[in-house]
Amino acid sequence: MKRLWQYALVAGLTLAIAGLGLFGFGEFWRLSAIRQHPGWLYTGIVFVRDTIIELDADDVELPEDFAPSADAETAVLYQANCGQCHGGPGVAPGEFALGMMPVPPPLAGVAQERSAKEIFWFIRNGLKMSGMPAWEGRLSRAQMLDLTAFVTALPSLSPVEYKELVAGATNSPQLPRDTDIPARVNVALGDAERGRLLMRLHACRSCHEIPGLVGAEVHVGPDLSEAGSRRYIAGVLRNTPQNMVQWITNPPAVDPLTAMPDLGVTPAQAADMAAYLYQLSPPPNASKRAEEGDQKRREDVGNRD
Structure with missing residues (x-):
């Protein structure tokens, strides 16, 4: 057992020394964009990057x-x-x-x-x-x-x-953008997991704290952990799936004074994002509406009987 601990100690010290050497000789402590990576480190990074991408791209x-x-x-x-x-x-x-x-x-x-x-x-x-x-x-x-x-x-x-x-x-006209909000948006059918991905790809985390997304601590926009359960969206719209999609799609159209920009989100993407927000915190009266729906289904079954 003593010899095993000795081997473990030697292995740990070796890894620590190698890590410190890589950190020092690789100049990881130089964070300035003015200084480039050492040539040998750049070559190694490129080799690993290209190998991984070549393997991943086979599935395209x-x-x-x-x-x-x-x-x-x-x-x-x-x-x-x-x-x-x-x-x-x-x-x-x-x-x-x-x-x-x-x-x-x-x-x-x-x-x-x-x-x-x-x-x-x-x-x-x-x-x-x-x-x-x-x-x-x-x-x-x-x-x-x-x-x-x-x-x-x-x-x-x-x-x-x-x-x-x-x-x-x-001089060519800009590509058309689909900004029409459908009369009825079934957020329940939205893909919440894709909504989380879309919120990251549209840099929502740069202004908002969002559970499930990693980033620096920010205080620009409100925390979105309870956005789905608030009674009002941005303080101006009653919290409904239709209004949530409308707000995410084009915030300045709802509130011209808002600091939240139009990020070019389509209604379909907004429905996925809304599904994720409602997954984090259910919309107001969601349990009441579910109970009413169950009661109506029971009444329909009784009437058919």
Whole structure:
């Protein structure tokens, strides 16, 4: 037994020393974006990242007729969602992107090194601690596929051709947004788990404390742990599923003085988010309505008998 403890102590000390060495020589204590990672550490991170993504991307399903393509309509999507960070052939990214660490790579080069499945994986899932956002929940699958086709076509575009597409895209009308609130929204049929994911993907946690979502302690917006059980939404709407969806979809339309912005949430996404909020705390009089529903069903059964 004594020898076992000795082995455990040696193993523990070895791991501690290795960890301290990695922390020190890897310069993890330098948090400034001005300083880059040591070359050997960057190479190791890239190797692990690319290996994992290559394995994950095998599960991506692309249409059988998928092919690289570039048109003005897709350039609208690219310019709004990708060009600001990655630029394009002959076009620099935005000023803010030049100061990011790591710097977002030009996608014309990425498309020569990665498969279409991997590019779609990056667009849909993003990448932690890199500045690359996940577009799942904010772009449709069709839009993400269009972007994938556009990125894979970038190596074949000359700077002149790319600039012509972007110029055409700048003058093109914005893509329509589905903001119509259905007359009746059945939040009970919403997917609460997807609602939790959507609240994270729309950065709700950056202003609100939300059970189930990890983030820094914030005091910008109210704690949402009891949002579903409050009598009023934002102090102006009676708490009903219809009103909850209306509020999440377009807060300034409900209260022009609100600090909560319009995040581009669709009614279907808002129904999922509302389902999650009501899962955290049932809506007002939910138990009473359930009892009334049970009573009505019993009466219907008695009348049929």
